[in-house]
Amino acid sequence: MPRDQIDAVVGEWREQLPDVVGPSMELGKRVHRLAGRLQEAVRDETAALGLTPAEFDVLSALRRAGPPYALKPSELAAGLLLTSGGISNVLRRLQQGGLIERAADAADARVAWVRLSERGVATAERIVRAVTAAQARLFAPVPEALVAEAADRLRELLIALGDIAKEEE
Template sequence: MTNQAPRDRAEEIVEQWRRERPDLDPTPFLVIGRLHRVANALTTELTRVYAEYGLGEGEFDVLATLRRQGGDCALTPSDLADQTVVTSGAATKRVDRLVALGYVERRPSGHDGRSRLVALTPSGRALIDEAFTAHMANEERLLSTLSTSERTGLERGLLALARSFGV
């Protein structure tokens, strides 16, 4: 007798569809269903760490986007929206909250007196440096069950899938 891992929910669902619709191949669900469940679980695990720093997912994303630009870089609200892949309205709400918390500031643009740039404050930079360190440790923890070759294979497969969607 072999030691087989117990079936997961995706396998049970595929088996049910095979029984109910033998004319269809439900095996794509083994990938898509698992991806969906893992994505939901990852979001929960990632946002838990952001919350430890008083941040939501969107606020963390804005701070990280500004921080990775380097130096004393400032971005327009449109650039922030593009880089964080949200609407300009959503980016504005995130920036408003971060301004209220003292983590970012709006500065006049040197090129256009009407436009504003968004930049990290010293406290925002300190916060994102600390939060990003914890975030990277959390991501390492979340992937620790995978071997190096499994990570590489997963990364390549996800890249191919992402490219097929143009994301």
């Protein structure tokens, strides 16, 4: 079997600190490297549309929510692992760009909603398609069955680590 760059790194650690080498190190390094490749693809596509990865995350979360494409800022922040300050900055930029609208809840003025504008819906769909296509290009040299198996195994690992969907808790 051919060796990847992580094999070389692990081999060096095996010589220097053999007690730190194991499957968890190899998995961690490979997941980190793969995440970097995926993040690079996202950055390239979002930059081409004048967006940041955080703006992409907000637009895609709102679009994924379905009509009326609205969520509370706190829901966005929690779902995207952003601080309240971080989400505020992203929302301000998206609002200035005409991609989102903010509105108070008709029943409770203390509650604010973030909603995709008509332009925001179209932009969200365009960027989600672009990012998905970039990910498909990244994995194109890999047999589809291997990609599916890797996704299934990673799901098993995440579930074993307690990363369970809310509706299943």
